[in-house]
Amino acid sequence: xxxxxxxxxxxxxxxxxxxxxxxxxxxxxxxxxxxxxxxxxxxxxxxxxxxxxxxxxxxxxxxxxxxxxxxxxxxxxxxxxxxxxxxxxxxxxxxxxxxxxxxxxxxxxxxxxxxxxxxxxxxxxxxxxxxxxxxxxxxxxxxxxxxxxxxxxxxxxxxxxxxxxxxxxxxxxxxxxxxxxxxxxxxxxxxxxxxxxxxxxxxxxxxxxxxxxxxxxxxxxxxxxxxxxxxxxxxxxxxxxxxxxxxxxxxxxxxxxxxxxxxxxxxxxxxxxxxxxxxxxxxxxxxxxxxxxxxxxxxxxxxxxxxxxxxxxxxxxxxxxxxxxxxxxxxxxxxxxxxxxxxxxxxxxxxxxxxxxxxxxxxxxxxxxxxxxxxxxxxxxxxxxxxxxxxxxxxxxxxxxxxxxxxxxxxxxxxxxxxxxxxxxxxxxxxxxxxxxxxxxxxxxxxxxxxxxxxxxx
Amino acid sequence: xxxxxxxxxxxxxxxxxxxxxxxxxxxxxxxxxxxxxxxxxxxxxxxxxxxxxxxxxxxxxxxxxxxxxxxxxxxxxxxxxxxxxxxxxxxxxxxxxxxxxxxxxxxxxxxxxxxxxxxxxxxxxxxxxxxxxxxxxxxxxxxxxxxxxxxxxxxxxxxxxxxxxxxxxxxxxxxxxxxxxxxxxxxxxxxxxxxxxxxxxxxxxxxxxxxxxxxxxxxxxxxxxxxxxxxxxxxxxxxxxxxxxxxxxxxxxxxxxxxxxxxxxxxxxxxxxxxxxxxxxxxxxxxxxxxxxxxxxxxxxxxxxxxxxxxxxxxxxxxxxxxxxxxxxxxxxxxxxxxxxxxxxxxxxxxxxxxxxxxxxxxxxxxxxxxxxxxxxxxxxxxxxxxxxxxxxxxxxxxxxxxxxxxxxxxxxxxxxxxxxxxxxxxxxxxxxxxxxxxxxxxxxxxxxxxxxxxxxx
Numbered sequence: 065x066x067x068x069x070x071x072x073x074x075x076x077x078x079x080x081x082x083x084x085x086x087x088x089x090x091x092x093x094x095x096x097x098x099x100x101x102x103x104x105x106x107x108x109x110x111x112x113x114x115x116x117x118x119x120x121x122x123x124x125x126x127x128x129x130x131x132x133x134x135x136x137x138x139x140x141x142x143x144x145x146x147x148x149x150x151x152x153x154x155x156x157x158x159x160x161x162x163x164x165x166x167x168x169x170x171x172x173x174x175x176x177x178x179x180x181x182x183x184x185x186x187x188x189x190x191x192x193x194x195x196x197x198x199x200x201x202x203x204x205x206x207x208x209x210x211x212x213x214x215x216x217x218x219x220x221x222x223x224x225x226x227x228x229x230x231x232x233x234x235x236x237x238x239x240x241x242x243x244x245x246x247x248x249x250x251x252x253x254x255x256x257x258x259x260x261x262x263x264x265x266x267x268x269x270x271x272x273x274x275x276x277x278x279x280x281x282x283x284x285x286x287x288x289x290x291x292x293x294x295x296x297x298x299x300x301x302x303x304x305x306x307x308x309x310x311x312x313x314x315x316x317x318x319x320x321x322x323x324x325x326x327x328x329x330x331x332x333x334x335x336x337x338x339x340x341x342x343x344x345x346x347x348x349x350x351x352x353x354x355x356x357x358x359x360x361x362x363x364x365x366x367x368x369x370x371x372x373x374x375x376x377x378x379x380x381x382x383x384x385x386x387x388x389x390x391x392x393x394x395x396x397x398x399x400x401x402x403x404x405x406x407x408x409x410x411x412x413x414x415x416x417x418x419x420x421x422x423x424x425x426x427x428x429x430x431x432x433x434x435x436x437x438x439x440x441x442x443x444x445x446x447x448x449x450x451x452x453x454x455x456x457x458x459x460x461x462x463x464x465x466x467x468x469x470x471x472x473x474x475x476x477x478x479x480x481x482x483x484x485x486x487x488x489x490x491x492x493x494x495x496x497x498x499x500x501x502x503x504x505x506x507x508x509x510x511x512x513x514x515x516x517x518x519x520x521x522x
Numbered sequence: 523x524x525x526x527x528x529x530x531x532x533x534x535x536x537x538x539x540x541x542x543x544x545x546x547x548x549x550x551x552x553x554x555x556x557x558x559x560x561x562x563x564x565x566x567x568x569x570x571x572x573x574x575x576x577x578x579x580x581x582x583x584x585x586x587x588x589x590x591x592x593x594x595x596x597x598x599x600x601x602x603x604x605x606x607x608x609x610x611x612x613x614x615x616x617x618x619x620x621x622x623x624x625x626x627x628x629x630x631x632x633x634x635x636x637x638x639x640x641x642x643x644x645x646x647x648x649x650x651x652x653x654x655x656x657x658x659x660x661x662x663x664x665x666x667x668x669x670x671x672x673x674x675x676x677x678x679x680x681x682x683x684x685x686x687x688x689x690x691x692x693x694x695x696x697x698x699x700x701x702x703x704x705x706x707x708x709x710x711x712x713x714x715x716x717x718x719x720x721x722x723x724x725x726x727x728x729x730x731x732x733x734x735x736x737x738x739x740x741x742x743x744x745x746x747x748x749x750x751x752x753x754x755x756x757x758x759x760x761x762x763x764x765x766x767x768x769x770x771x772x773x774x775x776x777x778x779x780x781x782x783x784x785x786x787x788x789x790x791x792x793x794x795x796x797x798x799x800x801x802x803x804x805x806x807x808x809x810x811x812x813x814x815x816x817x818x819x820x821x822x823x824x825x826x827x828x829x830x831x832x833x834x835x836x837x838x839x840x841x842x843x844x845x846x847x848x849x850x851x852x853x854x855x856x857x858x859x860x861x862x863x864x865x866x867x868x869x870x871x872x873x874x875x876x877x878x879x880x881x882x883x884x885x886x887x888x889x890x891x892x893x894x895x896x897x898x899x900x901x902x903x904x905x906x907x908x909x910x911x912x913x914x915x916x917x918x919x920x921x922x923x924x925x926x927x928x929x930x931x932x933x934x935x936x937x938x939x940x941x942x943x944x945x946x947x948x949x950x951x952x953x954x955x956x957x958x959x960x961x962x963x964x965x966x967x968x969x970x971x972x973x974x975x976x977x978x979x980x
Contacts, residue, residue, distance in 0.1 A: 281852070354857060373859040374832070377849035384842035391835035391871065394739070399812060401831040402860065413849065 071095060071455075073503035076466055079474060087447050087466065087518045090363045090408065095453060095504070097359030098511045100138035100211065100276055103351035104145035107274065115150070117272050118348045124153055127205040127270070132157030132172045133193050133262070135218035136211025136288055137454075138276050140167035140174055141508050146207055147171055158196055159209055160189040160217040182219040187227050190220035190257055197262055200269035208262065208271055212278025212454075212510040214288025215248075220257040222322060229316040230254060240309040244286075249297040250305055251289055252334050253326060254319055259285070259295030259334035260342070266292070267341040277352035278454075278510040280413050281377055284347055292345050295334035299326035352376075353412040353511045356453060360514060364408035369518065371408040378413030378515065382428040383486060385415045386435025386450070389517050393446035394439075396519040405445075406521040414512040417458070417489060424490025427458020429513055433465025433500065434491040438482060443469035445520035451502055454510035464502040464513070465495045474498040529553060529913075531961035534924055537932060542924065545905050545976045548821045548866065553911060553962070555817030556969045558596035558669065558734055561809035562603035565732065573608070575730050576806045582611055585663040585728070590615030590630045591651050591720070593676035594669025594746055595912075596734050598625035598632055599966050604665055605629055616654055617667055618647040618675040640677040645685050648678035648715055655720055658727035666720070666729055670736025670912075670968040672746025673706075678715040680780060687774040688712060698767040702744075707755040708763055709747055710792055711784060712777055717743070717753030717792035718800070724750070725799040735810035736912075736968040738871050739835055742805055750803050753792035757784040810834075811870040811969045814911060818972060822866035827976065829866040836871030836973065840886040841944060843873045844893025844908070847975050851904035852897075854977040863903070863980060869973040875916070875947060882948020885916020887971055891923025891958065892949040896940055901927035903978035909960055912968035922960040922971070923953045932956040 072088050096102065109116040113124050124130070130153045132146055139161040147154065147170055157172030162179040177186035200206055221230055233254065237247045252259030263271060273292045275284065284293040303323050306312050312320060325331050335341055353376045364371040374392075378385060389411070396407050403409070415428045426434075429450035436448040451457075451464040472482045475498050485494040495501040530546050554560065567574040571582050582588070588611045590604055597619035605612065605628055615630030620637040635644035658664055679688055691712065695705045710717030721729060731750045733742065742751045761781055764770050770778060783789050793799055811834045822829040832850075836843060847869070854865050861867070873886045884892075887908035894906040909915075909922040930940045933956050943952040953959040 281856075372830075373853070373857070375849045375853040375859075376857075377852045378846065379849065380842045380845045381839065384838045387838045388836065388842075388846055391833045391837065394835045395831070395833040398739075399831070399834075401833075 071504040071507065075499050076502055079470070079499045080468065083447065083520065084466065086367050087449050087516055089367065090360050090516060091449060091451055091514065093363035094356040094360040094514050095507055095509070098351040098356045098453060098509045100141040100351065100509050101145040103276060103355070104142045104274055105149060107348055107350045108146065108149045110149050117346065120272065120346045122205060128201070128203040129155035131155060131196060131200060131204060131206040132159065132209065133196060133206055134209030135160040135214035136209065136276065137162045137165055137179065137213040138211035138509055139209060140165055142209040142211060142274065142276065143169050143172040143174060146209065156196065158189070158193055160186065160193065162213055162217060177217045179213050179216045182216045182227065182230065184227060186217050186219035187221065190218050193218060194220055194257055194265050197265035200266050202268040204269040206266050206269050206271045208273040208292050210273055210288045210291065211276040215251070215258065218257055218288065218291065220255055222254050222256050224322055225254055225318050229318050232316050233319050236311055236314055240311065242305060242309055246305040248286060248289060249301050252295050252297060253299060253302040254322060255289070257291050258289035259297070260290060260293055261334060262291035263293070263345050264335050264341055267344060269344065271345045273345060273347040275347060275349045276509065276511070277349055278512060280353065280379055280512055282349055282352045293347060294337040294339060294342055296337060299323065299333055303327050351509065351511055356511050356514055357410050357412040360410045360516065364410065369406045369408040370403040371410060372402060373410045376412035378411050378415070380415055382415040382417045382431040383435035385515070386432035387439050389432070389448045389515055390436045390439030393448060393517045393519055394443065397443065397446060405519040407519045409517040411515040412512060419489055424485070424488045425460060425493060426489050426491035427452065427460050427462060429457040429464030430462055430491035430495055430501070431486065431489060433467045434482060434486045434494060437467035437471035438486060440467065440469040441472045447518040449502070449516040451514045453507060453512060453514055455504040455507040460492050461503065462492055462495070462501045463504040465491065465500050466502055467500050471498055471500050529962040529965065533957050534960055537928070537957045538926065541905065541978065544825050545907050545924065545974055547825065548818050548974060549907060549909055549972065551821035552814040552818040552972050553965055553967070556809040556814045556911060556967045558599040558809065558967050559603040561734060561813070562600045562732055563607060565806055565808045566604065566607045568607050575804065578730065578804045580663060586659070586661040587613035589613060589654060589658055589662060589664040590617065590667065591654060591664055592667030593618040593672035594667065594734065595620045595623055595637070595671040596669035596967055597667060598623055600667040600669060600732065600734065601627050601630040601632060604667065614654065616647070616651055618644065618651065620671055620675060635675045637671050637674045640674045640685065640688065642685060644675050644677035645679065648676050651676060652678055652715055652723050655723035658724050660726040662727040664724050664727050664729045666731040666750050668731055668746045668749065669734040673709070673716065676715055676746065676749065678713055680712050680714050682780055683712055683776050687776050690774050691777050694769055694772055698769065700763060700767055704763045706744060706747060707759050710753055710755060711757060711760040712780060713747070715749050716747035717755070718748060718751055719792060720749035721751070721803050722793050722799050725802060727802065729803045731803065731805040733805060733807045734967065734969070735807055736970060738811065738837055738970055740807055740810045751805055752795040752797060752800055754795060757781065757791055761785050809967065809969055814969050814972055815868050815870040818868045818974065822868070827864045827866040828861040829868060830860060831868045834870035836869050836873070838873055840873040840875045840889040841893035843973070844890035845897050847890070847906045847973055848894045848897030851906060851975045851977055852901065855901065855904060863977040865977045867975040870970060872970040877947055882943070882946045883918060883951060884947050884949035885910065885918050885920060887915040887922030888920055888949035888953055888959070889944065889947060891925045892940060892944050892952060895925035895929035896944060898925065898927040899930045903980070905976040907960070907974040909972045911965060911970060911972055913962040913965040918950050919961065920950055920953070920959045921962040923949065923958050924960055925958050929956055929958050
């Protein structure tokens with residue numbers, strides 16, 4: 065075979081080159097399918113002055129101006145893709161990207177801002193994006209490019225609030241144990257852009273939102289805090305969170321004042337489902353976990369593996385996910401269920417790691433992979449790959465792990481105790497030492513995690 | 523439909539009778555397939571003086587005596603099944619069952635002993651079983667009936683040890699965090715019957731061991747501590763456990779003396795793979811998790827559901843297992859992967875619950891079901907069932923749970939907070955109140971847990 069992985073560090077081939085090429089090739093195909101440039105370009109069709117986006121058709125000459133707005137870590141390749149197709153038509157554009165993520169563009173201005181902690185650059189950018197949106201008229205067409213990280217990058221404190229207020233609120237919310245839904249409800253109600261408010265600013269312009277989803281299940285009101293989609297949450301919901309966690313005395317006074325004023329009906333709520341402003345907005349998911357998973361499925365079948373996509377909703381504790389993957393592989397080998405080997409099972413989602421005291425170096429996919437390796441110890445012919453599609457698994461330069469039934473033994477031969485590494489959340493050094501660390505570098509995309517179980521023919 | 527569940531408490535039908543009948547019927551079929559009487563009878567074929575067991579054929583007239591030995595919670599129905607087929611041929615028999623689990627038999631004596639904590643009745647029974655085995659000659663045929671609980675029920679302290687020694691050792695091992703493999707290694711080396719030693723006592727008689735497996739993956743050396751199969755573990759392994767957990771000063775002196783004497787080669791080790799005594803032993807699994815799972819699969823297909831068996835190796839934290847099941851159901855509904863609805867996914871294994879302080883009332887299957895209900899909240903048409911096949915889920919009279927996307931809301935309507943119940947491991951009262959508690963009563967079998975995800979057609 066002449067296959068050489070483009071993205072993966074060659075060291076991950078070393079432990080078992082022949083056996084590892086197929087699974088790496090499947091991962092490569094999955095990543096290619098969710099490359100932001102590719103994903104946007106595949107969904108924008110232009111022919112004879114007609115722009116087709118999903119089911120929607122737009123005669124370009126009907127519009128006075130074409131605007132490009134947006135925010136997210138994939139903003140640069142998404143903007144480049146739009147320029148490659150519609151460049152001559154773009155009147156103006158502003159997309160906020162993470163610091164260090166800008167790239168050359170021609171018509172669309174890319175501005176960098178802080179991520180994951182929002183900063184004043186994000187505030188300034190948010191103000192400019194909102195101004196452009198408010199300036200759009202009924203005969204303008206806006207393309208809104210949304211990807212992961214957009215919530216932190218596109219910051220627009222609501223009137224009366226400062227960035228410091230929002231930061232203090234975020235810290236409190238993260239510390240009190242509020243769910244991500246609860247946190248988002250408060251964020252939306254303290255923002256001038258989140259929760260459909262960018263759509264309100266754009267109205268009465270026509271808008272097309274292209275979304276690269278980094279949230280499991282792709283709930284549109286959650287991705288980048290849903291700037292152009294209806295927000296089901298209300299002032300009452302927001303205040304209920306404050307009460308549930310006893311935050312009334314801890315939040316910045318300006319936040320409390322705003323929420324109470326809203327609760328009294330004196331500030332308009334975020335736009336709700338059914339609001340007529342959304343009649344002029346079309347939203348299309350151009351990339352998400354399922355796109356990557358289906359591409360993996362197709363590639364696995366192309367390589368001759370019986371294959372199934374089991375879920376893209378997998379969440380939960382990373383080490384438990386690893387055990388689950390191993391349990392699937394063992395059954396394929398033991399009984400040929402759900403598929404006869406050679407077989408490949410594809411799963412997606414995003415796990416979490418509950419850290420104990422003084423954790424080591426690792427990430428959720430490395431931890432899941434190491435847990436799978438423990439459960440697979442002594443088996444042969446079962447491979448498990450866990451990959452963060454953005455190439456950054458936890459606070460490391462690793463993207464995940466690729467393990468099999470020999471992983472633990474290879475560690476022992478180097479004097480490493482896999483179980484102890486897992487216990488202290490220290491998967492990185494173990495996987496790196498045995499050659500089972502996946503390293504891709506930044507992939508420019510993020511559609512959560514991809515998990516593969518590949519079982520060789522006996 | 524005229525279907526009425528035989529085993530399940532009618533209350534579990536109430537919340538949604540039409541929708542719940544199929545999944546209950548599938549569970550019923552699975553339980554029927556692993557009924558111990560059925561399972562044994564299905565594997566013993568007698569015709570014209572010939573006994574066929576799996577691939578083995580035995581001319582009954584070739585044997586002087588037919589003996590029946592065994593231990594385990596399913597001992598009574600297994601013995602009854604043997605009697606129903608070979609009753610006239612049985613010369614003598616002794617099977618140890620759990621207190622309260624005896625039933626009328628004709629030729630085979632059933633004796634009751636303590637479980638899960640072994641007692642002197644188990645010691646006396648172990649002595650009698652060993653004596654019968656040692657008495658067997660080259661022209662005798664022994665049927666050995668093994669099921670879950672056999673390890674505690676068939677107690678035979680090795681020479682020099684007492685029941686109190688074994689009990690003290692068990693307490694230490696459970697408290698120090700040793701794995702079940704490590705515990706078994708020590709148990710086998712302190713027993714006169716475990717780890718293949720019953721086979722050694724039977725030799726040179728011919729033996730057929732029929733196993734109803736209650737261990738995930740059915741490792742024969744683990745089920746009931748493998749009295750008739752080779753034991754890969756050695757004196758050195760046993761001593762390594764003592765050292766690993768620093769038990770040398772804590773174990774009863776007689777145990778330490780025995781282990782050190784064995785380590786010096788002065789006591790024969792348990793019989794190892796390849797030992798010629800095993801040439802006269804045939805072992806057959808008559809019931810295990812996969813048998814139940816495949817029966818569920820067949821019944822689901824019969825009822826018109828596209829179905830797959832995903833694994834019988836599922837282990838891990840119960841609430842995480844519940845999350846996985848929900849993730850599978852959501853994908854079926856969202857994308858038709860891995861199957862188009864109406865669909866049923868079948869999984870098996872056995873989860874665990876890591877209890878916090880002052881836990882409430884529940885069991886692993888109830889906890890998994892409640893966790894699934896949380897993840898399914900607001901969905902419609904996705905059912906998740908988690909069932910302990912022995913009918914006893916944790917220290918409760920519940921067998922598990924059957925939940926859907928309305929479970930949480932039905933609890934709220936009664937003033938119950940499902941999330942809080944899950945947090946304090948208190949699933950039983952929640953599930954009972956909303957009608958989602960599975961109650962079967964004792965099923966006489968145990969092949970771990972069965973987990974079903976059923977997704978209705980849209």
